[in-house]
Amino acid sequence: MRTIDLRGRALSRAELMDLVPRAAVSAEEAVERVRPLVADVAARGAAALREQAREFDRVEGHALRVPVEAIGASLADCPAEVEAALRELIARLRRASAAQVPAEQITRMADGATVTQRWQPVSRVGLYAPGGKAAYPSSVIMNAVAAQTAGVPTLALASPAQRDNGGLPHPAVMWAAALCGIEEVYAIGGAGAIAAFAHGVSEIGLEAVDVVTGPGNVFVAAAKRVVSGRVGIDSEAGTTEILIIADATAEPAFVAADLISQAEHDEAAASLLVTDSEALAERVLTEVARRAPRTRHAARVAAALGGPQSAVILVDDLAAAARVSNAYGPEHLEIQTGDDAAVLAAISDAGAIFVGGYTPVSLGDYLAGSNHVLPTGGTARFASGLGAHTFLRPQQIIAYDRAALAEVEAPLLALAGAEGLPAHGEAVSARFARAAEAGAR
Known part of the structure; x- marks a missing residue:
C-alpha cells in the first residue's frame, strides 16, 4: 500500500x-462501455442477453428464466449451518428494516381540512445479485427483505448464469431466493440484467420494473446510471x-x-x-x-x-x-x-x-x-444505502370540505392574482358561485 x-x-x-x-476506471468510461449493451437489450431482448451471457459469462443454451421448481429444490443442497445463518440474517434484517417505514401522519389544518402524509411502496422491483468473483446470497436478502418490508408486491431477481451450475445462478443465490420466497428469478448478469429490468423482455415474461437495486461492479453501477430516469435506482453501488x-x-x-x-x-x-x-x-x-x-x-x-x-x-x-x-x-x-x-x-x-x-x-x-x-465512488456524499425507504414514495393526500375551502378562498385568490393565474382562483370561486347567484335572486 x-x-x-x-x-x-x-x-x-x-x-x-x-x-x-x-x-483507475472512471464512471464516465464505464458508462460509455455499457451504453451499447443496454441499448442492445432494449432493442433485441433475449437474443442480446444470450449473446452477452456467451461473451461475459461463458454460458450458452441455458434458460434465462429459472424454473420455479428449481428455486425451492435448491435448498436440498444447502448445508444446515448455512441455512440457519441465512434465516438469522433475514430475521435480523426484518427487525431493523421495519424501523425505516414511517407511520402515516395526518395534519389537521382546520375543521374539515386535512393533509395526510403516507408512504406508498412502488409496484415492482428488480433486484440484482452479483455472481462474478464470489456468490452473494446475503445481497439477495438485503434487497429482498428491504423491499418486502416496504410492502412491494412484486419482486424479480437477476444474477449471472453459472457455467458450473448448469446455467442457473450460483446455488447460494438460489438458496437465498427460496428462503425469501422469490419465485421470479433470471439467470442474467451485468449491464444486461439492469437493461432487462428497465426495458422488460417479453420473450421470457420479464416485465419492466419501477426500481432497480442491488450491488455490483463499476459496470453494473454504470448501467444503472444509463437507465436512471426510465426507472428508479437505489444508488451507484460499485x-x-x-x-x-x-x-x-x-x-x-x-x-x-x-x-x-x-x-x-x-x-x-x-x-x-x-x-x-x-x-x-x-x-x-x-x-x-x-x-x-x-x-x-x-x-x-x-x-x-x-x-x-x-x-x-x-x-x-x-x-x-x-x-x-x-x-x-x-x-x-x-x-x-x-x-x-x-x-x-x-x-x-x-x-x-x-x-x-x-x-x-x-x-x-x-x-x-x-x-x-x-x-x-463518493456518492455517499449525497446518496444513502438501501433500506425499506428506498422502495417508498411519500404521497400527500389533501381533503378539504366546503367550509374549509371557503376559509382560504380570499388569500388563495390574492396569490393567484399576484402570479397572473386567475383561472387558479376561479377554480375555487366556481365552487361558491352557484350559491351566491341563488342568494342574489
Whole structure:
C-alpha cells in the first residue's frame, strides 16, 4: 500500500476531493462501455442477453428464466449451518428494516381540512445479485427483505448464469431466493440484467420494473446510471470501499484484517487507512504484509491493496482525518480511536459507519441487522444505502370540505392574482358561485 502524507497541509474540501485515491476506471468510461449493451437489450431482448451471457459469462443454451421448481429444490443442497445463518440474517434484517417505514401522519389544518402524509411502496422491483468473483446470497436478502418490508408486491431477481451450475445462478443465490420466497428469478448478469429490468423482455415474461437495486461492479453501477430516469435506482453501488480512521490506540491486527477483508472482493476494491499515528501506520503495514499472502484470495488482495485506489493517509490529527473521510465519502467507514464519539460527531458523509474495534465491516456484511447495499465512488456524499425507504414514495393526500375551502378562498385568490393565474382562483370561486347567484335572486 502506498502512503500519502497530508501532514502540515491546510487543504480545502475541494482539494481533498482531488487528492483522495480512487479506482483507475472512471464512471464516465464505464458508462460509455455499457451504453451499447443496454441499448442492445432494449432493442433485441433475449437474443442480446444470450449473446452477452456467451461473451461475459461463458454460458450458452441455458434458460434465462429459472424454473420455479428449481428455486425451492435448491435448498436440498444447502448445508444446515448455512441455512440457519441465512434465516438469522433475514430475521435480523426484518427487525431493523421495519424501523425505516414511517407511520402515516395526518395534519389537521382546520375543521374539515386535512393533509395526510403516507408512504406508498412502488409496484415492482428488480433486484440484482452479483455472481462474478464470489456468490452473494446475503445481497439477495438485503434487497429482498428491504423491499418486502416496504410492502412491494412484486419482486424479480437477476444474477449471472453459472457455467458450473448448469446455467442457473450460483446455488447460494438460489438458496437465498427460496428462503425469501422469490419465485421470479433470471439467470442474467451485468449491464444486461439492469437493461432487462428497465426495458422488460417479453420473450421470457420479464416485465419492466419501477426500481432497480442491488450491488455490483463499476459496470453494473454504470448501467444503472444509463437507465436512471426510465426507472428508479437505489444508488451507484460499485466496487467496495473501506476507509478506517484509527489512532495510536487502535489494534494493528484488527485494522489490517479489515483492510484485507474488503480487498478480497475485487482487484479494484479500495482499502484506506487514515491515521495521525505514523507508528500505527507502520505496524498496520507490517501486519498486512504478514496476513495478505496467507489469505485465500492473496493475488486479488495484493492487486487491490497495491492499486491506485488504496493507500495509507497520514494526517495531523483526528479532526483532519474526519475531513479526509468526509471528502472521500466512503461506502464503509470504521472508527477505531481513543475517542470514537468525537470522531463520529465530525462525520457527515459515509454509507455506513462502524464504531469501535469490535465492529468490523464484515459484521455489517452479514449479521449486524444493517443493510450492506451502500453507495460507493463518493456518492455517499449525497446518496444513502438501501433500506425499506428506498422502495417508498411519500404521497400527500389533501381533503378539504366546503367550509374549509371557503376559509382560504380570499388569500388563495390574492396569490393567484399576484402570479397572473386567475383561472387558479376561479377554480375555487366556481365552487361558491352557484350559491351566491341563488342568494342574489
